[in-house]
Structures are given as structure tokens and as C-alpha cells.
Amino acid sequence: MGRLLFLAVVFVAGSVLAEPEKPTPTQRLDQFRTAQAFDCRNVSCKRLRSCEEACFKLVQCGQKVRDGDNDGIPCENLCSRRC
Numbered sequence: 001m002g003r004l005l006f007l008a009v010v011f012v013a014g015s016v017l018a019e020p021e022k023p024t025p026t027q028r029l030d031q032f033r034t035a036q037a038f039d040c041r042n043v044s045c046k047r048l049r050s051c052e053e054a055c056f057k058l059v060q061c062g063q064k065v066r067d068g069d070n071d072g073i074p075c076e077n078l079c080s081r082r083c
Contacts, residue, residue: 045075055083 038053040061048054054075058066066074072082 045077048075048078051075051079051081054078059083 038056038060040057040063042063042065045054045066048057051074054066057063058074073079074083
């Protein structure tokens with residue numbers, strides 16, 4: 001009886017720990033939509049709408065002008081953290 005209970009606990013705990021949470025289809029689409037919402041047109045930081053957009057332009061588009069002081073924080077009027 002004790003071994004059976006131990007095996008049941010190990011089996012349940014192992015299956016819970018082994019399965020990482022998978023993103024739902026909606027979450028996967030949201031990531032895609034966010035990436036598609038931005039483009040690589042070169043506009044001033046004042047015209048950007050969010051820190052995420054500034055990070056996209058810095059990282060994905062290679063617009064180093066977004067980080068004038070090279071501290072890793074683009075458009076400091078929008079962002080207070082590194083990308």
C-alpha cells in the first residue's frame with residue numbers, strides 16, 4: 001500500500017513538473033500581432049507610441065539613433081528600462 005501511494009505521488013508530481021505551460025493560440029497570435037504592428041520607418045522618438053515600439057526599432061531594425069547615449073535604453077522619453 002505504501003509503495004503504491006508513493007508511486008502515485010511521484011507519477012502525479014512528475015507529470016505536473018514535466019509539462020511546461022504552453023501558450024494558447026491567442027497568446028501566440030498576440031506576439032505576432034505586436035511584431036507586425038511596428039515597422040522600420042525612421043521617425044523621431046516623439047512620434048513613437050510605446051517603449052515596445054522603440055525597442056523594436058532599436059533591436060529589430062538596427063536604428064541605433066534610438067539610443068543616443070548607448071546605455072541600452074531607447075527613446076528615454078518613453079522607456080525607463082533596457083530592451
